Amino acid sequence: MEAALAELERVQLQILRRISxxxxxxxxxxxxxxxxxxxxxxGDASSDVEACLSxxxxxxxxxxxxxxxxxxxxxxxxxxxxxxVLGAASxxxxxxxxxxxxxxxxxxxxxxxDRNNSKYYVVVVQYTARFNAETVKNFLYTVNNGKxxxxxxx
Numbered sequence: 374m375e376a377a378l379a380e381l382e383r384v385q386l387q388i389l390r391r392i393s394x395x396x397x398x399x400x401x402x403x404x405x406x407x408x409x410x411x412x413x414x415x416g417d418a419s420s421d422v423e424a425c426l427s428x429x430x431x432x433x434x435x436x437x438x439x440x441x442x443x444x445x446x447x448x449x450x451x452x453x454x455x456x457x458v459l460g461a462a463s464x465x466x467x468x469x470x471x472x473x474x475x476x477x478x479x480x481x482x483x484x485x486x487d488r489n490n491s492k493y494y495v496v497v498v499q500y501t502a503r504f505n506a507e508t509v510k511n512f513l514y515t516v517n518n519g520k521x522x523x524x525x526x527x
Contacts, residue, residue: 389422452500467500473509477524489517 423440430438443458452464461467473494475482485491494513498504514523 392422465499465501468497469500471496471498471504489513490521 426440427438430436441459443455447455447458450458452467455461455467456464459467473496475490475492475494478490478492482490482492485493494509496504496509510523514521
């Protein structure tokens, strides 16, 4: 069991490193890499991901952000405890991100370069609100000026 867990961790870290390299390869040419002496980088893969995300945010003009590490059982906590550890004003300020895959996209749509007909979409929803897929579908239909049928958005 211990060996299987170690192997799983090794594979996960390898995947995180590959994702980091892929993300870095898509940064604008003028984005400055974070120096290896940065407090964000201490050699582990999660720090590499933080560094990469920091670069992406800064290169897109976002300068006011913070990363917070939480316990592994964070998602088992009540919303009030999550609010407290994150320093949010209320539970209504807590959000979740949902990644949607456009399963009906043509085979030539493989990334997010066309925001109107992307392979992936990220929707940010308050924890205290309900996700409404129909609203997202209607939004994408409107963004595309009705050129793509609603049934194409799954």
